[in-house]
Amino acid sequence: MTDIQTRKPFLTGRGLIKRYGRVTAIDNADFDLYPGEILAVIGDNGAGKSSLIKAISGAIRPDEGEIRMDGELVQFASPIEARKAGIETVYQNLALSPALSIADNMFLGREIRKPGFMGKVLRKLDHAAMERMAREKLSELGLMTIQNINQAVETLSGGQRQGVAVARAAAFGSKVIILDEPTAALGVKESRRVLELILDVRSRGIPIVLISHNMPHVFEIADRIHIHRLGKRLTVINPKDYTMSDAVAFMTGAKAPEPIAA
């Protein structure tokens, strides 16, 4: 990971500030995501990490500061705009419609229409094409224990739902995937599968921002760990150089990091 410092970050935030009345949720925070890495963001409750992530995913607009993607200045008015720019967020509640099928959910908001008259005039959806693509994407990620692409999402287990949500995020040429607590609601075995899925997505070269409270999971898969405290980035550590107790100590302020840290 030493060479990462010489590479250019893909997504950066500089001097981000967000105030809610008298509360400052993001206080001059910085953020860096390098290509092809898993960056974990950890912080105590109320440290402002979800506000930071919302600013990056377009859910809130920072009052000050700038966000750059691939060197270009970007401003997102909504999560939809961020998604169009290639930042996909998998929310903790997954944002899936339970009664709709897996294929319907994967293509919700970006449906494919039939070519020609049927699609242009009668607006007919190309169910076959969407099902085929959904099946391809799910099998690419090794998720095809799901046999029926037309089954309703509500019939899936928590891990399978997470899989569908991650596959949806990875399927549409996304450049960055933000995962909010992907293992929080899962059992031990399902967590393991989702972690493997995350590593699989990284191996395709898509950088991932992982927000998690689960220290063992963070230390296992993250390449770097961004520690957020009191509204700003306290430090970024390499999980190989520190222990989980160190990270918790930084997070809670029990210990101060060495100033040279990235």
Next chain:
Amino acid sequence: MSEPVAGAPHHDYEKVLKDSSKDVASFDTDKPSALHKFRHFLHSNPSAVSLIVLVVSLTVFGLTLGGKFFSAFSLTLILQQVAITGIVGAAQSLVIMTAGIDLSVGAIMVLSSVVMGQFTFRYGLPPELAILCGFATGALCGFINGVLIARVKLPPFIVTLGMWQIVLASNFLYSANETIRAQEIEATAPILQFFGETFRLGGAVFTYGVIAMIVLVGVLWYVLNHTAWGRHLYAVGDDPEAADLSGVNVQRMLISVYMLSGIICALAGWALIGRIGSVSPTAGQFANIESITAVVIGGISLFGGRGSILGMMFGALIVGVFSLGLRLLGTDVQWTYLLIGVLIIVAVAADQWIRKAAR
């Protein structure tokens, strides 16, 4: 998802997993009971319950009443009697699928029909133009409902309860409680009665109103199942927040649904003129309750996101079959209401039971 690599647990606490069963996230392989399968079938075919009830009730009345009931004439009479309810019910279905409710459907229907009639007779507009004005009135009422619900974020029940009173009162104020007689309409603007015209196929008598209902339900079935707008409607009813995060414009969706509901109500208003012959501001007082009844018996969930528009049509037909069948049996009409009340409660109970199939 692939199985975790055996023998290489990443954490201490995962070591014990090695000997556990491997098929945690795969599907139930136990042979489901027949009841279970049946429930799953109903879950994936939401209009099946009402279709079964419809077939059973047709059979029962057919067996007890014989040819009196089971004739082309009586069966098409049922269709004629439910045409208005079916059209208004289609509007109601769309709204209820978004987890809303539209109590103003009946009032919008009557106001639109009054506009169609009065614009023709009071202002001397060509009846075609007056009909368009009627549709515009329906669309405007629906638009107001939609904006108040989607943008001002008021509960649909309250908004449409208010609109019901407002629209109905406007209807009486504007029409001065005056009925336009059937003979007048027939003489000067027969197009207003278009949906009341009949044609025969053997013993069967159809009105264009019946055809309008069937075509409307068919078109909406296509739209709901085969267009993005339709899938979005289900997604918004299911979980508006999830739909929003997936990129569906929830506000625009809701406004368009209430507007379409208003336009369909105007169509019902036109069909209403055909059905009763005249333009009467006091007609169609029960359209609200009848449409909601058809939707509920048709198995469309009041919590939104589930159900089929075909179910609504079967629901409307069930009510029609009960009304005619019991009338032919010579029972007190209150028995009809009593049985329909039972059906409503049974339908909702069945809906709850079927939903458990998902878990």
